Amino acid sequence: MSRQEPRTKVTPEVKNVNAPMLSLRGVGKTYQSGGQPLTVLREIDLDVAAGARCAIVGPSGSGKTTLLGLCAGLDRPSEGKIQLAGHDLSTMDEDGLAALRNAQVGFVFQSFQLLPSLTALENVLVPLELQGGGRGVRKEAEARLADVGLGERMHHYPSQLSGGEQQRVALARAFVHRPKILFADEPTGNLDVETSQPIEQMLFALNENFGTALVLVTHDPELAERVGRVVRMRGGRIESDTEL
Ligand SMILES: Nc1ncnc2c1ncn2[C@@H]1O[C@H](COP(=O)(O)OP(=O)(O)OP(=O)(O)O)[C@@H](O)[C@H]1O
Numbered sequence: 001m002s003r004q005e006p007r008t009k010v011t012p013e014v015k016n017v018n019a020p021m022l023s024l025r026g027v028g029k030t031y032q033s034g035g036q037p038l039t040v041l042r043e044i045d046l047d048v049a050a051g052a053r054c055a056i057v058g059p060s061g062s063g064k065t066t067l068l069g070l071c072a073g074l075d076r077p078s079e080g081k082i083q084l085a086g087h088d089l090s091t092m093d094e095d096g097l098a099a100l101r102n103a104q105v106g107f108v109f110q111s112f113q114l115l116p117s118l119t120a121l122e123n124v125l126v127p128l129e130l131q132g133g134g135r136g137v138r139k140e141a142e143a144r145l146a147d148v149g150l151g152e153r154m155h156h157y158p159s160q161l162s163g164g165e166q167q168r169v170a171l172a173r174a175f176v177h178r179p180k181i182l183f184a185d186e187p188t189g190n191l192d193v194e195t196s197q198p199i200e201q202m203l204f205a206l207n208e209n210f211g212t213a214l215v216l217v218t219h220d221p222e223l224a225e226r227v228g229r230v231v232r233m234r235g236g237r238i239e240s241d242t243e244l
């Protein structure tokens with residue numbers, strides 16, 4: 001979520017309700033690095049049904065964050081096709097992608113990416129304001145911050161919060177608008193067990209109560225097991241895709 005995104009009230013619907021929420025076919029990503037092509041993802045096929053859960057695991061550098069960014073329409077693939085909520089992402093311009101994300105997608109970045117000049121509460125309000133704001137949005141944002149245990153920190157700026165607290169603000173921001181699919185890049189990576197357990201429960205509750213599909217990158221094998229489906233990446237490819 002960046003400030004450059006247009007303030008639009010357009011709400012792209014979920015098209016074709018029978019299609020998977022997310023579908024990738026033959027997806028590859030090649031960066032130009034120092035004048036040399038560097039292929040970091042190749043031949044990725046992946047389907048995530050509406051309301052389903054999926055954990056993405058694999059060694060550092062195997063392409064997990066890159067894959068998540070492509071799935072959410074934050075970056076474009078070099079090859080292949082991605083469908084999200086029934087939309088073919090390759091046919092959409094940047095404004096269309098931003099509108100789709102605002103309406104349907106939650107994203108927790110590995111590096112949080114909170115807006116430094118906004119308080120915790122203002123950060124969580126951003127997705128609601130992008131959807132047009134309205135009455136009740138402030139209460140909604142306050143409630144989500146309380147859910148992640150930050151009821152007492154709402155008016156702090158990111159620089160006044162610990163890493164784990166910033167991560168929890170990023171989580172509250174990612175699900176405040178009840179997205180149809182939530183991508184989270186190591187959502188509990190900076191949290192101790194005591195803090196990460198309620199966050200995990202909250203993610204699962206979002207999945208169970210609102211049917212939000214979850215795609216979580218994690219290094220935590222126990223969390224991956226609880227998710228129930230593990231996609232293992234290695235060297236830019238899917239090495240295995242296992243329902244537990
Ligand atoms: N903009 C870029 N330009 C060039 N190479 C990149 C770029 N972004 C990522 N890479 C490379 O792509 C590979 C995959 O990176 P990615 O961040 O997806 O890995 P990851 O699996 O998320 O790792 P980690 O577990 O450490 O977060 C890495 O080798 C990285 O150096």
Ligand SMILES: [Mg+2]
Pocket residue numbers: 064065066110185
């Ligand atoms: Mg990563």
